[in-house]
Amino acid sequence: MDVTTLYAIGELARRTGLSVRTIRFYSDEGVVTPTTRSPAGYRLYDLDALLRLELVRTLRELGMDLATIRRVLDRELSVADVAAAHADAVDVQIRMLTLRRSVLRVVAGRGSNPEETKLMHQLTQLSDAGRRRLFDDFVEGTFGAVDADPAAVALVRAATPDLPEDATGEQVAAWVEIAKLVGDEDFRARMRQAAMRQVAQSPLEIERAAGEELMAFTRQAVMEARQAGIDPLSDRAAPVIDTLVDRFAAVLARTPDPHLRDWMAEQFEQAHDSMVDRYWRLVWIVNGWQIVPNLLPIYPWLIQALRQDRAA
Template sequence: MFTSNDGLCGIGELAERAGVSVKTVRFYSDAGLLPEASRSAGGHRRYGAGSLERLRMIRSLRAMDLPVSVVRRVLDEEDTAGRAGGVLEDAVAERLRAVGTELRALRWREAALRSVQECPAEERAGRLRLIGAVTAPPDTAPLVRFWRGWLPPRMPARSVTAFLERAVPQPPEDPGPAQVLALARLYALVASPCDSDEPTQPHAHKAAGARAAAVLYAGLAEAYDLAAVDMRRDRAPYPGEALDGFVDAYASAHGAADTPGFRRVLARQLAADPRIDQYWELTAELVGPSSGRPEPTPGSAHDWLLAALEAQSGTALPA
């Protein structure tokens, strides 16, 4: 209850009770969020009994960093329905998503700064330039563009999407300095693949058409998953279900029979194929735990299966 006889109060009293400045009350009034009950004979603003609670509500909404336009919609809903409902719920959810993005960006910036701080003094300028290319929060679009150029042309969109889900690592929410550095090096690698000593286009891509490539990559994905199970158990490469699926993927894509001779030829061909080992090594550093065994990647699974194929076929692969 206000002190005046008519139950109204001036802008100064309202501001004092709400713990805000007169300028703030005037701003909300002019924005249409806090209606005046009347004006005094001298033209001064007068506010009704509900103004204090309304002003406190406005302050609470603004404290959550909701824009004035959203605050107005919340208040309008409360005026109409007698309570804040869906508009407030949606606004809070949207703000939570935004805060999550902001926090993730801050964690990446902190890890990036630590990476620069912890490296030798003579390397800091180069490290800073390298890490400066990584957005915060990070964007995987450069990696996606690299793989889209690497995959066989006219490969079905569904197959491309399935491959990208495996090949493009998702950066961790709370990275360490080493993970920020790994992503920065991935950015540098895919930005100038021609500068790498490792060519990027395997022979199998040239031999298979678009549909055959889709069959190949679907089969390889299943084989990599099976191999990853054995890799997590520290099993050495061996002929088994994973290798059978691996070979069958190539045989099906090229319309060939899975014979011992085919396996020997395939082992030699894959051994001679261009490799992008650095990409997979950096991927393992990015997504793997800070300590302990690295998580299998499609690249490391491919190497495991190729070693199993070599052991079975007796084909000597280069070290």
């Protein structure tokens, strides 16, 4: 084959894998022009046209539009620049498809109704900037109207939920639940109180009365129970609670009876808000953070176990 070889449309179609109709369309659009015509009026194309068509086919298969391809062929744009832009666009498409797949799996697994399905889709369709605005509105609505401690605000901002590009179904479900929580006025009030209390680090009445040694023993006992997989509502939790109640009774000079257990549960409940605790767990899930056992709050387990023992 040499540079003087001319090809009819049928031969170009065979060599490029494009259809005759497509080549004719590209020719009419000026993407590739015929070199000359045969005596019978048929279009003939040279080697340059063949190479242009092969490039057009490659770029089209990579998802580039015809207008952009024409600018590449006319050397207004480089292939490298266009490829980089399209690679970014493909990344966005992959991210959205991955989120869509995760939403569908959550919907299928939870048997979601149409309203919940629509909400999940809308929330996951938000851009990164849109999700940040949602969280910024939450922080402003929670702390903006009061003279909040900057440390409390920083505490909440430091754990901004950030939905990853390859989010799992669990992470999508957690993100949707977070989005519902942050728009709830009651939750905002509870989060404000919890964050400011945590920053202040003021001990509870029962913590002051028990002393550091007994509280350290309590934290260790509950942490070991959790690591052992002991359900606070199970019979296996009873010996742990019995030991703790006996120790508190000795230190506080009280009788280890149901009244003491009830009082202990009420005292520890002051430092625990189940809705706020749920929020932090959801943030851990969305951000893909490892749950470290000794950083988990001990009071939820302790309160449940104390209440269960009293009920029994």
